[in-house]
Amino acid sequence: MSATLLYALTGCALFALGLGATVLVTEPLRRVLAFNVMGSGAFLVFVGLAQRAGVSDPVPQAMVLTGIVVAVAATALALALIRRLERDDDDAR
């Protein structure tokens, strides 16, 4: 098995794990973590598949960097929403 395929399959496995957890878990914080695992899987496939004869391709690396920035922003928004919801719950008590 070539290294390329190994990376891609690992990425797919991570993606599937994350996807499963995001859909099945109900606790908000764990969902956010699961989404991040899912994203990492997709990034690994992206960078891992795009090697040509052992030399890595810089274009997907730049794209994955952009993707990481987007994922960080999304995670921050999710955490802010969860915190606000929790605070409202505490106030209600």
Place this chain on the structure above:
Amino acid sequence: MLIAWLIVLPLAWALAAWLAGARRGATIACAGVLVQLLLALALAREVAAHGPFTYAVGGWGAPLGIDLHVDGLSALLVLLTEVVALPLVLYTRAWLVAQEQDGTYLWPLLGLLLAALHALFVSADLFNLYVTLELLGLGAVALVASGGERKQLAAALRYLVASLVASGCFLLGVAVIYGIHGTVSLADLAERVPADPTTPTLLAGALMLLGLMIKTALFPFHGWLPAAHGSAAAPVSALLSALVVKASFYVILRLRLSVYSGWAEQLDWLPALLGGGAILYGSWCALRAERLKMLIAYSTVAQLGYLFLLFPLLAVGELALTAGALQILAHALAKAALFAAAGIALLASGRDSVAGLASLAGVLPLTWFAFGLAGTSLMGLPPSGGFLAKWLLIDAAIMRGQWIMILLVVASGLLAAAYIFRILSCAFRSAEREQAVALRPVPRTMEWVAFALAAASVLVGLEANAIAGLLGTGGAR
């Protein structure tokens, strides 16, 4: 240059509105959207005159830089965005004053949302589409949450998770495509893929389709939509239902017409089948909804189903594409009008229930008229835009001999009539008027906006030739 300005301008006024504070922010936003409308008109005229063109941002060019591409379909949708957004920003301004809210976050988020929409419609590569889809999703989620009520926050979180799962699927599809073909440019892929659609490429396509179907809230992935669109502030619901869900549909249509034009025709039946399910299930829920905004949100689920009936008919050519574009335009305008009118009803009576509308019977004639006009377009009565869209769809279905589809289109028109008349019947129920609570005054601007949007959804049918012409210039292919 025009395209670049359409993306930079909303970002610039979003920032300016943030710095200037809520009061002046509203004025800045209205001025910004007005200029955008003029730019969008100029863009449409340029495409109609000279055909599609590509613009390399900063002069770099793909693959190092980013290319933007405008053709008839993208110019039309950019124009639609502006035509819906301009009345809605005026509406939002009056709505904030009437609600005594300041809307500090609303204006900057609105600018970000419009910038993301424009960027999405002119994207020329898969990765740019991913980034703009994410930006659009984040902007839309933040707008839903911007009211700060508990149910809005809960709906926003649910929307965010659905949106993130969807874009994760899309990104994995893009990663596989890049791994196989070494490019994400739509133009390059459209040359390579159709001649030789391998299984991994098709799988990547299926992954992207899955993600986009979740984002478009196609039945059975619609779970997040009614909560988000039903609980958000009225102008936000209008914007989300009219434009944001159409953006992900546009991406499906774009990919189907370019990269996946060699996609086996049997595969088109899956989205069409789900679309049929969406029409029946969405209409059923709309008929049973207790809350007015929930009713309208479920109607969006049903109307989005129509768009997916299009795919098995694409072989007919321009006709099917025009039908789809008209349905997008007519539904966007009608749905924006319905949510705007619902916002007025909510503001005046203070309650969000279908039965509670009876307390408004005999007052707010302009708002009721807007309900009726927008309803005409959703039901598909002539000469509205909705009528023409359905007519062309049936025409295309006859050409392909798809009788079930014709039945479905006719049945769904009747179902739409049923839930619209549920709303309208309240207008003529005068018995409850006497014991009604005191109504709050409604700014005239809001009523006129609802009316103007509803009238536009009817009148868009008269511009069908111009629309077909714009789509025909180099086409979306």
